[in-house]
Amino acid sequence: xxxxxxxxxxxxxxANASRANGAPDAARERRLHLxxxxxxxLAVYGTLAPGGSNHAQxxxxxxxxxxxxxxxxxxxRTWPVFTWDETEAAVAVQLLESERLPARWPRxxxxxxxxxxxxxxxxxxxxxxPVVANLYSAVVPVAGD
Numbered sequence: 133x134x135x136x137x138x139x140x141x142x143x144x145x146x147a148n149a150s151r152a153n154g155a156p157d158a159a160r161e162r163r164l165h166l167x168x169x170x171x172x173x174l175a176v177y178g179t180l181a182p183g184g185s186n187h188a189q190x191x192x193x194x195x196x197x198x199x200x201x202x203x204x205x206x207x208x209r210t211w212p213v214f215t216w217d218e219t220e221a222a223v224a225v226q227l228l229e230s231e232r233l234p235a236r237w238p239r240x241x242x243x244x245x246x247x248x249x250x251x252x253x254x255x256x257x258x259x260x261x262p263v264v265a266n267l268y269s270a271v272v273p274v275a276g277d
Contacts, residue, residue: 136254136262140168141218144264148216148251164252164264171237173265174228175202175255178212180268181226189243195230200255202267205274213270216253220276227255227265237266244268 147164150157165171172195179186182197201222206214214223241250251269254262 144252168264170264171234175225175265175267177214177225193230193232200225200227200257202253202255207274215274
């Protein structure tokens with residue numbers, strides 16, 4: 133797997149910390165989107181994926197789906213949950229790239245509810261360099277071993 137620069141990882145950590153505090157840093161978010169196109173990517177690991185029970189939430193967005201990997205921990209609670217952690221092994225996800233995602237974020241955030249928070253992660257497809265994508269992470273982290 134290709135690694136991202138320490139500077140990019142730090143930007144993601146800072147953006148995610150601001151989101152977690154309920155006060156997203158609009159300037160940082162804009163810079164990240166302009167540099168990476170992250171607002172047009174969603175990495176899914178559970179029910180939103182093609183064939184999943186909640187895929188209808190994103191099915192009409194069009195775009196392109198492809199397999200990817202995100203480092204972290206995945207578990208099953210009532211629903212699948214995930215915690216991003218670049219020190220963990222890669223977990224299989226599906227990556228949606230759609231120009232229509234930015235208009236859908238408020239609806240998806242509401243659908244996912246208080247148990248999930250949208251975070252920015254590195255997703256890797258094949259042997260390509262990682263891309264930055266949004267992912268719904270468990271508010272209560274998945275415990276490590």
